[in-house]
Amino acid sequence: MSLRPRRVAAVMATTALVISMMANPAHAVFDPIGTEPTGPYAQPVDANVPKRGCTTTLSDPTNASSSIPAVQVIYAWHDGNGNNYAAFVERIAKIVDRMDWSVDESTNYDQHINLSCRTGYNTSTYAGYAQALVIPEKIENGVIGGETPPDVIADDLGAAGYDNANRRYVVFEDFDGTGTAHCGPVCVGTADEWDSGTLLHELIHLHEVDHAKVTEAGIDEISDVMTSQYNDWQLDADFNNYYDPSEPAAMLYTSKYPDPRKLNVAGYSVFTTPTCCDVGYSNDLLTxxxxxxxxxxxxxxxxxxxxxxxxxxxxxxxxxxxxxxxxxxxxxxxxxxxxxxxxxxxxxxxxxxxxxxxxxxxxxxxxxxxxxxxxxxxxxxxxxxxxxxxxxxxxxxxxxxxxxxxxxxxxxxxxxxxxxxxxxxxxxxxxxxxxxxxxxxxxxxxxxxxxxxxxx
Ligand SMILES: [Zn+2]
The missing domain is CATH 2.60.120.260 (Galactose-binding domain-like)
Incomplete structure (x- = not known):
């Protein structure tokens, strides 16, 4: 693992404590052929999902220290199911494009995910883009015949050099794993049920957003990607739980009382700066x-x-x-x-x-x-x-x-x-x-x- 600035290390340590408490229950059944969420309305068919493309491209993706903050997509495999990278790489890229579509389509603000790619592929073709975007990584200590926990994956990525503080790792598990957000030594959002709602949910968890805190007050919350990721793809439609792109400086409590953390996912460093206005599912004309x-x-x-x-x-x-x-x-x-x-x-x-x-x-x-x-x-x-x-x-x-x-x-x-x-x-x-x-x-x-x- 490379050296990190002290300040960043402290942040990461804090994050690890917090996020271990917000992980989803592990899924017992490995199923990479997930079902895409369809609420609040159907996503476009594959051919019409915008290709997000590479925001930053590195010759060595493990050396990202001079790069902008971005998401690095990982295909994780072990000897249990073998390496099916070639079979799955375009499917994974399409799911990532759907994650980006979901962020952008959630509101009338234009906002996107910064994606990190590697050099050596012709990204003008979808196949080349997918291979530049998705990096295969063997999890040597993966559990064969059981569930591989997220810390094993994070440890493996860290040992392989994927440990930069300006990367968030979105990990598609080709084995029995978990739908979880975990930090330590690196921040990974993982899933063994592959769909854009689940992976976006875990990516947002890495920004310290808990499941909607309003459930503590016993009210009917608008379902969204943080409360119902298997059904819903959109972020915080009422702009008051964790996402307000109209005022990125406005901070919202994102966990239960008396947790003091406040943030706004609109300011997530791996997202682009939101710009007004286009047409999306939700909007708000209030401050x-x-x-x-x-x-x-x-x-x-x-x-x-x-x-x-x-x-x-x-x-x-x-x-x-x-x-x-x-x-x-x-x-x-x-x-x-x-x-x-x-x-x-x-x-x-x-x-x-x-x-x-x-x-x-x-x-x-x-x-x-x-x-x-x-x-x-x-x-x-x-x-x-x-x-x-x-x-x-x-x-x-x-x-x-x-x-x-x-x-x-x-x-x-x-x-x-x-x-x-x-x-x-x-x-x-x-x-x-x-x-x-x-x-x-x-x-x-x-x-x-x-x-x-x-x-x-
Ligand atoms: Zn969750």
Whole structure:
């Protein structure tokens, strides 16, 4: 193993402790012919999957110290099943291309995986590209007649020189192995069930993203590649668990309370910098603060929000774990609206995001109450003079004790240039509810029935 800078070694050691706790249960059955995830909609057929291609090419892939951070793809084999590299190399490259497609197609941001290749192959042909991309490595200490654990693979790669801190190793196991993310001495995302959802899931684990932490609050989370990788390929559709390409500097809690780690996969060093805008499954027209109410102290006045009518609001104070979202979800803060009965009450985003007349938009929010009460979601459409044109309301929602997601969608009417988002409470009620996880989707993906992302 080559010498690493001290700082990097410390980071790697920390990572190893963390990631050993987030590994998937091992799969008992070796099955390299995995099934691709099909949610939230089908991936393209093989011929139409964009070829990602090589981002960086090295004559010696074990000497990557001067290279940009990138993913190195490994085909791992041992004497149990033998070396089937020639048979599998193009299949593996296609799965990697699907991983890249999934990152890019998840949102309206253009973002890709940096892939490391080796010289000596004609990458203008798919066969040559596949051989440049995928490196075969025999795992000498692989378990024959049993399951090979990930640390054996990481040790083997490290001993073979694949140990650079600016590489993340995506390992296709041609033997009974595990679907796991493991760091130490090198960071490997492994799978013996080969599909793009599983390998992307493990690659994202290497950036210290846990399985969706919101499961700790017992809510219905939008399934995605970190919660349902066998079914779903997309990343964090509501931009609040681990991935917000619109604000790579916005940090999100990625594990259960009280774990303090915060990050944003949009800043993953082996990914390209996200650039706006193209068409993808999800998008959001809000800022991270508007979406998650995270930058505030408990009891404070939530910035970016305005109250009118019956009620008053505050950043949710600390409280019981099973009720108060201040500890759960995105920034571990939420907004509390204390509803008063004398008039309709409104919590509104102060800023009115721009819209295009004739286009469809969908407003999502999560809300919960420890008692009971009714709310509506409202989109109020304004023209360029700031005159209210019309509004679109959801049906009446009876809140419950779960952090359920609610939504309303509507077409921006002729003349509309902005929309105000509100949660309103009809008069005559006295109760408190908690609000969090807002999103404004521009419904233009062309792949779902109404062009919006799906509800949780
Ligand atoms: Zn996992």
């Amino acid at each position: 991270a603060q508007e979406r998650t109410i995270e930058a505030e102290a408990p009891y404070g006045y939530p910035s970016s929000f305005t109250v009118s009518g019956g009620g008053w609001m505050q950043v949710t104070p600390p409280g019981p774990d099973n009720q108060v979202s201040a500890r759960y979800y995105d920034g571990r803060r939420s907004l509390t609206m204390n509803v008063q009965s004398y008039a309709d009450g409104f919590v509104s985003l102060t800023r009115r995001p721009p819209v295009t007349a004739g286009q469809r938009y969908k407003f999502f929010a999560r809300a919960t109450t420890g008692t009971s009460g009714n709310v509506r979601l409202r989109m109020s459409w304004y023209n360029s003079s700031g005159t209210l044109l019309s509004s679109t309301d959801s049906s009446l929602i009876a809140l419950n004790s779960g952090w359920q997601e609610y939504s309303v969608s509507g077409l921006a009417p002729t003349g509309a240039t902005t929309v105000q988002l509100s949660v309103m409470t009809p008069s005559g009620q006295t109760f408190a509810y908690l609000l969090d996880s807002l999103q404004l989707n521009h419904c233009n993906n062309g792949k779902t029935t109404d062009g919006c992302r799906l509800d949780a």
